[in-house]
Amino acid sequence: MDKQKAALAIIEKALPLVPFEGWTQQTLGKAAIAAGYKKTDAIRVFPGGAIDAVDAFLRHSDESMAETLATYHLDTMKIRERITAAIRIKLEAFAPHREALRKAIAMQSVPFHCHRALKSLYHSVDAMWYAIGDTSTDFNFYTKRLTLAGVYSTTLLYWLEDKSAGYENTWAFLDRRIGDVMTIEKTKHKFRSWYNQKFA
Numbered sequence: 001m002d003k004q005k006a007a008l009a010i011i012e013k014a015l016p017l018v019p020f021e022g023w024t025q026q027t028l029g030k031a032a033i034a035a036g037y038k039k040t041d042a043i044r045v046f047p048g049g050a051i052d053a054v055d056a057f058l059r060h061s062d063e064s065m066a067e068t069l070a071t072y073h074l075d076t077m078k079i080r081e082r083i084t085a086a087i088r089i090k091l092e093a094f095a096p097h098r099e100a101l102r103k104a105i106a107m108q109s110v111p112f113h114c115h116r117a118l119k120s121l122y123h124s125v126d127a128m129w130y131a132i133g134d135t136s137t138d139f140n141f142y143t144k145r146l147t148l149a150g151v152y153s154t155t156l157l158y159w160l161e162d163k164s165a166g167y168e169n170t171w172a173f174l175d176r177r178i179g180d181v182m183t184i185e186k187t188k189h190k191f192r193s194w195y196n197q198k199f200a
Helices: 003-014 025-034 041-045 050-069 079-108 111-131 139-161 165-199
Strands: none
Touching: 003 025, 003 041, 003 050, 025 041, 025 050, 050 079, 050 111, 079 111, 079 139, 079 165, 111 139, 139 165
């Protein structure tokens, strides 16, 4: 059995069930059967239980985002446009499964699993930076990911509660958040230039 293929197939069948039954072993068992596998195959694919399925679901969304973003003409886009596109792609792909995502986040938020939430968040922002062509290896590597983690996580939580048509309020919120970050970066750049002129 190809475990990666089976994992994606089981998750696909589980997503419509999760809003009503949650991310549980029982849900995964039903999804495995619906995907053409045995109920016990869900345990083989996700030995850690439903939380493993949640991790796989979120990681797959990062891979899908990167694949979609690769079809964009990134060389013609500014950095803020690339970041905006990456976040929008992820959220728009989540749209059909918003309740399943909400339950996934709730599950990761349990103290026992909070380390998985941080790991998933880091993986997402890291995947975004790589997808938009970032090649930094110095201190900026970490500051960029920390900054984007703040933008993405707050936008994600806003989106989960957004009832506006086409999520227009979320996109406006995202633009403001990225605008705030760009303003901070410009201020930092001006300060570094002033400091170098005065004390270098």
